[in-house]
Amino acid sequence: MIKPLNIHNVPKDTNKQNGQALIILLILLVTGTTSLFVHSVNTNKLNNERDKKTYESLAKAKVALMGQAIMWNYGNGRPGDLPCPDLNDDGVAETSCGNSDGSTGQAYRIGRLPWKTLGLPDLRDGDGERLWYAVSNNFKNNTRTTCTALSSAGCLNSNTIGTISTRQSNGQLILDASSGNNGAIAVILAPGKILRRQGAASDQDRSCTGANCKTYDPCTTSPASLTPKCNPINYLDKGNGEDNASFIDGTADGFISGNIASTSQPNTLIVNDKLLTITASELTPLLEKRVAGEVLACLSNYASGNGGRYPWAAKMNASSAPAYADTTDTLFGRLPDTPFTNTNISNPSMGINWICNIASNSYWWLNWKESVFYGLGNAYKPANTTTPPGIDVYINPTTTLSNKQVVVIIAGKPLSGQSRTTNSDKANPANYLEGFNTGATSTFQKDVATSTFNDYLLFQ
Known part of the structure; x- marks a missing residue:
C-alpha cells in the first residue's frame, strides 16, 4: 500500500529546494514500496x-x-x-x-x-x-x-x-x-x-x-x-x-x-516469462503529490513577491470552462489562468502573472488544471481585510489546524456517482471533491484515501 507523504507546507523562500526535496521524497517512497515486492x-x-x-x-x-x-x-x-x-x-x-x-x-x-x-x-x-x-x-x-x-x-x-x-x-x-x-x-x-x-x-x-x-x-x-x-x-x-x-x-x-x-x-x-506491472493506483497518487507540491510552491513564490497575498480563485461555473479567470471575492475555486485581471483591479500593486512553471498555455498544466483546486484565507486575499484570519484544515480523525493561508487540493479519479463530462458537471465541486472539501467553505479536509474519499490536500 502506498501511503501519502506527510508534507504540510512549502516555505516561501525555498521554492526550488522544496521542489527538489519533494522529488527525492517521492523517489524514496517508490523505492521503499517496490523493494517489498521481492519479499512479498x-x-x-x-x-x-x-x-x-x-x-x-x-x-x-x-x-x-x-x-x-x-x-x-x-x-x-x-x-x-x-x-x-x-x-x-x-x-x-x-x-x-x-x-x-x-x-x-x-x-x-x-x-x-x-x-x-x-x-x-x-x-x-x-x-x-x-x-x-x-x-x-x-x-x-x-x-x-x-x-x-x-x-x-x-x-x-x-x-x-x-x-x-x-x-x-x-x-x-x-x-x-x-x-x-x-x-x-x-x-x-x-x-x-x-x-x-x-x-x-x-x-x-x-x-x-x-x-x-x-x-x-x-x-x-x-x-x-x-x-x-x-x-x-x-x-x-x-x-x-x-x-x-x-x-x-x-x-x-x-x-x-x-x-x-x-x-x-x-x-x-x-x-x-515472469511479469511485474505498474498500475495507475500505484503511480497516480505519487503524481498527485508532485503536482500539488508544484502548485503550492508556485503560490508561495507568488505571495512572496506580492506582499504575502494570493490572487483570487477562479469561480466554478458552467460558463467559465475551459478558461479559469480570477474572480473578485472568490476564495475557493480552480487555480486561475494568467494574466490576472480582477486581482489587479482589487489591488493594483499585485502582479498579473504567475512567477513559476504554471502558465495558461503550458502543456503539462493543460493536462492537470481541471483537477486542481485552490482556497485562500480571508486575510491573504488581494483586498485588505483582517478577519477572519485564515483557513481551518481538518485532519482525520480529530485534529484541526487553524489559520492556514492557502490550500491546494488535487481531485483523484472519479468515484461512484461523480461525472465530469459536461460543463455543468465541471462546475459542481461534488463531482471532484469529497467530505468538507465539497462545501468549498473555510474548512477543508485532509484524510486518507478510501472508496469514498480520494482528495489530496496540501496547505501553507
Whole structure:
C-alpha cells in the first residue's frame, strides 16, 4: 500500500529546494514500496538464486520507471510520462512508439527495457537475459495522446487509466483493460531461458545475424525485429490463449505470467516469462503529490513577491470552462489562468502573472488544471481585510489546524456517482471533491484515501 507523504507546507523562500526535496521524497517512497515486492513473492518462487535475481531485476526496473514518471521535466513533459521501449537492443528508448493500436502502433510499444535511458545498470534476469517492457498508449511519452481540451481522453492526469490486460498462469485475468476497465500502465517482463513457443516448429532463435550485428551490439536491420535477437517472439512466450509478444490496448489481449506447461507434455514449459506491472493506483497518487507540491510552491513564490497575498480563485461555473479567470471575492475555486485581471483591479500593486512553471498555455498544466483546486484565507486575499484570519484544515480523525493561508487540493479519479463530462458537471465541486472539501467553505479536509474519499490536500 502506498501511503501519502506527510508534507504540510512549502516555505516561501525555498521554492526550488522544496521542489527538489519533494522529488527525492517521492523517489524514496517508490523505492521503499517496490523493494517489498521481492519479499512479498511466495517463497516457493524464490527457491534458488536464479529466481531471486529475476525478481530483484524486475523490482529495480519498476522503481526506475516510476521514478522517471514522477521526475518529469517542464516544457513539453507531462507528469506520468513513460519512455518508449528499446527496439534495437542499444539500451536507449526509441524517440517514438506509435500512435495507434493493432499491427502498427502496439508493435512499437513492446521492446526491451531502455536501461540506459533510465540510468540503470544492464539489468538481467536469472537466465542472463535483458528485460522486456511494454507501455500503455495513454502513458507513452511520444507520440503523446493529445490533450487539447479539459478532460480530453488524451490528457494524462488523475482520471487516466492503464490499458494493458494481464493474466495469471491459468489464464484468469488479473488486470482487465477491456470495456474501459483499468489495466496496467506498463508491464516489465523477464523472458527466461530459450524454449519452444506453443505451436512453433523449433526453439526460439536468439542469434545475432546480419551485417555488423554482434551479440552485445544493437540490431542494425530495419525493422530491428528482422534480426532474431531483437524479435520479441524469440524471448516472449505464448500459452493459454495469450501471446506475450504482442498486445492490444483496451482489450483482454495482453500478457500472461509463467510458468505454464504444455498440456500434451506436462514436463515441458511453453511459458516461462515472469511479469511485474505498474498500475495507475500505484503511480497516480505519487503524481498527485508532485503536482500539488508544484502548485503550492508556485503560490508561495507568488505571495512572496506580492506582499504575502494570493490572487483570487477562479469561480466554478458552467460558463467559465475551459478558461479559469480570477474572480473578485472568490476564495475557493480552480487555480486561475494568467494574466490576472480582477486581482489587479482589487489591488493594483499585485502582479498579473504567475512567477513559476504554471502558465495558461503550458502543456503539462493543460493536462492537470481541471483537477486542481485552490482556497485562500480571508486575510491573504488581494483586498485588505483582517478577519477572519485564515483557513481551518481538518485532519482525520480529530485534529484541526487553524489559520492556514492557502490550500491546494488535487481531485483523484472519479468515484461512484461523480461525472465530469459536461460543463455543468465541471462546475459542481461534488463531482471532484469529497467530505468538507465539497462545501468549498473555510474548512477543508485532509484524510486518507478510501472508496469514498480520494482528495489530496496540501496547505501553507
